[in-house]
Amino acid sequence: MNKYKTELLVGVFVVMTVGAVLLLALNVANKSMTSxxxxxxxxxxxxxxxxxxxxxxxxxxxxxxxxxxxxxxxxxxxxxxxxxxxxxxxxxxxxxxxxxxxxxxxxxxxxxxxxxxxxxxxxxxxxxxxxxxxxxxxxxxxxxxxxxxxxxxxxx
Amino acid sequence: MKFLQSVGANTLAKVSAAGRAALMLFGALAAVPKAKNIRLTIRQVYVVGVQSLLIIIVSGLFIGMVMALQGYTILVDYGAEGSLGPMVALSLLRELGPVVTALLFAGRAGSALTAEIGLMKATEQLSSLEMMAVDPLRRVVAPRFWAGMISMPMLALIFSAVGILGGHLVGVDWLGVDAGSYWSIMQSTVDWDKDVVNGIIKSLVFALVVTWIAIFKGYDSIPTSEGISKATTETVVFSSLAVLGLDFVLTALMFGIE
Incomplete structure (x- = not known):
């Protein structure tokens, strides 16, 4: 496992988390409406x-x-x-x-x-x-x- | 006499283990990843975080689906199947997301951390590092600790999001709950600060406890094959119990009194 691939997959992990947060914020908690x-x-x-x-x-x-x-x-x-x-x-x-x-x-x-x-x-x-x-x-x-x-x- | 002595010896052993664990935690907390050795931490985020993704996504999906199925059969009797969305979302965000992620994390990543560090100790790699004037706390323990602290809240968020989508799949696509009411009642019920942020705080606490136990058990293990197997078992058992116990305390503090 070379360094490049490791960092790429960690990047994918981070992007997935950001996607999950966006889904929770906009679709589930409706952050835009509450503020x-x-x-x-x-x-x-x-x-x-x-x-x-x-x-x-x-x-x-x-x-x-x-x-x-x-x-x-x-x-x-x-x-x-x-x-x-x-x-x-x-x-x-x-x-x-x-x-x-x-x-x-x-x-x-x-x-x-x-x-x-x-x-x-x-x-x-x-x-x-x-x-x-x-x-x-x-x-x-x-x-x-x-x-x-x-x-x-x-x-x- | 003998009995009293054994009580005393046990107490001293427990207290000194607690002291060693606290010292190790402070050592790891003090060694915040710096720019020049951030790669060590990223590498560990890959090992404990990315490699746990599959199990987290699959279990999140199925737990969301099962909750939608069970919730639907109960709610439909009262004609309240529109409340399926908030039921799935709130149970995932408040409880199941942080707790199940922590339990899976303890089994998937915590045990591996203990075994790895324990074997490093048994093969005297840690002593060799010290011989070379490299602090094993900074080089080996701290990156793993911080990787756990970073990964677990991220995994819990992904778990909750995937679970809510799984609930949508079963509730809306298969059982015919109205998609509009699934999302809109969820939106009016779920509160960002109260539900989502409290869930993140929970999973941060669980991350601290699980990684701490895993690393300490490895670092403090008896350096034989038997000692490592015992340490690995203890990691999974202790961190699961600690997570479930702490979850009750945190829930009582966060949601107990209106």
Whole structure:
């Protein structure tokens, strides 16, 4: 085994590793999407966030416009506060927009559904650090069943 | 009396072996490959890395295929076969990639390192190097150690990538999972820092442990044919146990507490 051939094969090994890293970075971990440029922050208070997690998607009509940056509990009224970081390119939503926590599919992940509101005179756009006023909580299956049984009981 | 003495002798032997192992590790760590003798390390990367490629690729492919097959039969009952992609990718990146690579590496390259260095010792090649004022730690041990440290994370990455492609082959091409959901749910679930980088850190730790054990066992072996065979066996057994034990600790530290 001469020196040239050894070094050639080590070179092939290195190139294969680079190929594996590229596959993992671009196709598996989707690195290009996660390091998505400039963002601005919005806050939303929910009564119940269900199974929402950090890094869950924020979607408008199915298109991802940002991610959940963090989830914390408000110290005064003990309601969950969700911090959303939205891509700067989707920068102009009116103040009347609303957010709700939705589930993709029957058993899928939960995400934040964002419904842009109507903009007319006198309604400003949402800016960095604003709180969204109109929020709908996650659907909790147990609550739903409880309500259903309660309604059935009161009908009879 | 006799019992106490044997306990004491055993303890002293263990402690002094640990000390010799630590000294050898520092010797190897201090001898970082320099430009003028980088060729020694490249040569060893060829021996421990390139020559392990075939076994790594073949086992990665088959492990990915088996996981896709098993995962599919379970997930399809819940109509959740779209989650096959993240299941295969996460188990490979977080666990199977680093661990199986380390186990195969211990069997394929670690045992060879021990036998080679042990035989060098038995045939007094190491002593001859010292006679010629060449430090065997720098000339023989350090290149092998660094080659192991470089090769193993690379092999683990190739293992994971090939496994994910193998899962694609079985899941998408044969069992009919939608290719779009295989990749896109995988992309939204797998996190670069949390999953891929933690996997690389794991395989770096395993590389350190496996190469260290392999080299030390060879360097410290009894220079007879029996001693070398014992050292080789111990390399494979100890490094496999160390990898599996450390894997639990690392997993608990990395993914245990949300």
């Amino acid at each position: 998505d440029g400039d963002t601005y922050t919005l806050y939303a208070k929910f009564d119940n966030i269900g199974g929402l997690k950090e890094r869950s998607a924020v979607k408008v009509g199915g298109v991802t416009i940002g991610r959940v940056a963090s989830i914390s509990l408000d110290k005064e009224d003990y309601t969950p506060v969700v911090k959303l970081s939205i891509n700067q390119q989707y920068g102009e939503f009116p103040e009347t927009s609303s957010v709700s926590i939705l589930t993709s599919g029957l058993l899928g992940e939960q995400y934040v559904g964002f419904q842009p509101g109507f903009s007319f005179d006198g309604v400003a756009n949402l800016e960095d650090g604003d709180y969204l006023q109109d929020t709908k909580s996650a659907l909790v299956l147990e609550d739903l069943i409880g309500q259903f049984l309660f309604n059935r009981g009161s009908e009879e």
